Amino acid sequence: MSVNKEKYGKYVEKTAKKSPILKNCVKAFLIGGLICVIGQALMQLYLYLDISKETSKALVSVTLIFITALLTGLGIFDDIAKHAGAGTLVPITGFANSVVSPALDNKSEGFVMGLGAKIFIIAGPVILYGTAASVLYGVIYYICKLFM
Amino acid sequence: MRRASYRKMTITMIIKLKNSPVITCFSCVGGKEERKGPLGDKLDFYDETDRFDKNTWEKAESEMQRRVFNHLLSKRDLKATDVDILIAGDLINQCTSSSYGLLSFDIPYFGIYGACSTAALGLALGGILCDGGYVKRAAVVTSSHFCSAERQFRFPLEYGSQRTPTSQHTATAAGAFFVESSGSGAYIDEVLFGITVDAGIADANNMGAAMAPAAVDTLVKYFRESGTGPESFDLIVTGDLGYEGHRIVTEMMLQLGYDMKNVYNDCGLMLYDRQKQDMHAGASGCGCSAFAMAASILPDIISGKYKNVLFLGSGALLSQASVLQGENIPGVVHLVKLSHREG
Structure with missing residues (x-):
């Protein structure tokens, strides 16, 4: 059968059930916001414990990463992310989950060729292009400084 | 018509x-x-x-x-x-x-x-x-x-x-x-192997739409060659087109003059309570139609609830590499005609 691909594509796009964007945005805002509130509360807690501001900042990230890793391991994180969407993806929780979940998954192929080789299968692009972009930024910064 | x-x-x-x-x-x-x-x-x-x-x-x-x-x-x-x-x-x-x-x-x-x-x-x-x-x-x-x-x-x-x-x-x-080759149960009367159909869908999250044109192709070929129509069957069931594919097949067949409404179901819609179990468009996989056939459709053919059934297995022919390389997802649908016989 010859299908008019363009016509069919348009028909499918027009009639397919759409994601509830508004509902997703509200949920992402609320849950993402909640994560930030938790982060801020942790910050206040560490400052209250007389830890320096710089160290407290690092500790907040570490704590959020730890909680995400734990929830991922317990199989709870994906149930939250299903509702939160960008709310859990954008904060550091999303990055932590994208490293822990392939590590858990690929353990079945061994610690070297499984876990070791595939741990950054999702976070890899972020790490690679993030590093490359920062190097590029550094070079531009250096050149600009020469003329200022 | x-x-x-x-x-x-x-x-x-x-x-x-x-x-x-x-x-x-x-x-x-x-x-x-x-x-x-x-x-x-x-x-x-x-x-x-x-x-x-x-x-x-x-x-x-x-x-x-x-x-x-x-x-x-x-x-x-x-x-x-x-x-x-x-x-x-x-x-x-x-x-x-x-x-x-x-x-x-x-x-x-x-x-x-x-x-x-x-x-x-x-x-x-x-x-x-x-x-x-x-x-x-x-x-x-x-x-x-x-x-x-x-x-x-x-x-x-x-x-x-x-x-x-x-x-x-x-x-x-x-x-x-x-x-x-002998015995009693659900008889296999006819087989029609489908062709692979590329409908231009590349979205791996809408495999129902990718496979639906292949199902229409096989069904229409069967109806035309055998001189039958949806009214000749108690049940026409596709493998795993899900909610989207089921809807598209129903609409496309109606446009071609075949009203499937009363006889058409999909195994992907039978396995789960889609709302309660949060299963989106339904089930898929090789196990989906096998389970639905063994659990529900074949027993109903043997009991005589259904006398003539068309079972169409639907496959989306993709791999992880083909999806990443932006290839379309071709579908293939094979038809098996099953029947109940007395005695």
């Missing part, structure tokens, strides 16, 4: 099986979600953990095949040596779930890949082998496992992502069937 508008057929493509090969016995197994679904109490057995006592998901899927085939043998009180050929397939690369799962049985092994159309493809091949007198008893086994499929085709299991409403859930299920 605009039935004549479809292009003229010249070659005979329906394979008529004149010696009445018959599906005599079947068995099915499922996981936790399948157990919770509307057909859950019809499973022969299930595993709440989806692990089937194995430490990896791939081994769990193999174990499902081993156990479901063992159960099929025990249902008929047969030994492996009583089976002439084993036709099996799954979704995992190189069909290892089948080859490892059925390794312990010393039966000539015929591994097949038809993506999610594998159950229909296997029954069709089993029927042809029995009809031709090449074998007396063929066993068809197919499986899919949500976790092994998810790992291979999508993301790690615990990765937090959102699915679109058109996406489907790979069923954790396996089915096993005996096709025999």
Whole structure:
């Protein structure tokens, strides 16, 4: 059968059930916001414990990463992310989950060729292009400084 | 009626099986979600953990095949040596779930890949082998496992992502069937192998839309060549088109002059309570149609509730690499006509 691909594509796009964007945005805002509130509360807690501001900042990230890793391991994180969407993806929780979940998954192929080789299968692009972009930024910064 | 508008057929493509090969016995197994679904109490057995006592998901899927085939043998009180050929397939690369799962049985092994159309493809091949007198008893086994499929085709299991409403859930299920040259059960009358159809859909989260044109193609060819229509059947059931594909097939067929409304169902819509179990567009996978056939449709054919049934196994022919390379997803749909006979 010859299908008019363009016509069919348009028909499918027009009639397919759409994601509830508004509902997703509200949920992402609320849950993402909640994560930030938790982060801020942790910050206040560490400052209250007389830890320096710089160290407290690092500790907040570490704590959020730890909680995400734990929830991922317990199989709870994906149930939250299903509702939160960008709310859990954008904060550091999303990055932590994208490293822990392939590590858990690929353990079945061994610690070297499984876990070791595939741990950054999702976070890899972020790490690679993030590093490359920062190097590029550094070079531009250096050149600009020469003329200022 | 605009039935004549479809292009003229010249070659005979329906394979008529004149010696009445018959599906005599079947068995099915499922996981936790399948157990919770509307057909859950019809499973022969299930595993709440989806692990089937194995430490990896791939081994769990193999174990499902081993156990479901063992159960099929025990249902008929047969030994492996009583089976002439084993036709099996799954979704995992190189069909290892089948080859490892059925390794312990010393039966000539015929591994097949038809993506999610594998159950229909296997029954069709089993029927042809029995009809031709090449074998007396063929066993068809197919499986899919949500976790092994998810790992291979999508993301790690615990990765937090959102699915679109058109996406489907790979069923954790396996089915096993005996096709025999004589006996009683659901008779395989005719087989029509479908062509691969590229409808231009590249979205792996809308496989129903990718496969629907292939289903329409096979159905219309069958109706035209056999001179029948939807009204000639008690049930027309596709393998795993899900909500989207089911809707598209219904609409496309109506445009071609075939009103399917009262007789058409899809196995992907039968497995879960889509709202309560949050299954989006429904079930998919080789195990989906195998489970629905073994749990519900074949028993209803044998009991006489359905006299004439068209079973269309639908497969989306994609791999992880093909999706990443931006290729379209071709679909293939094979048709098996089943019937009830008195006495």
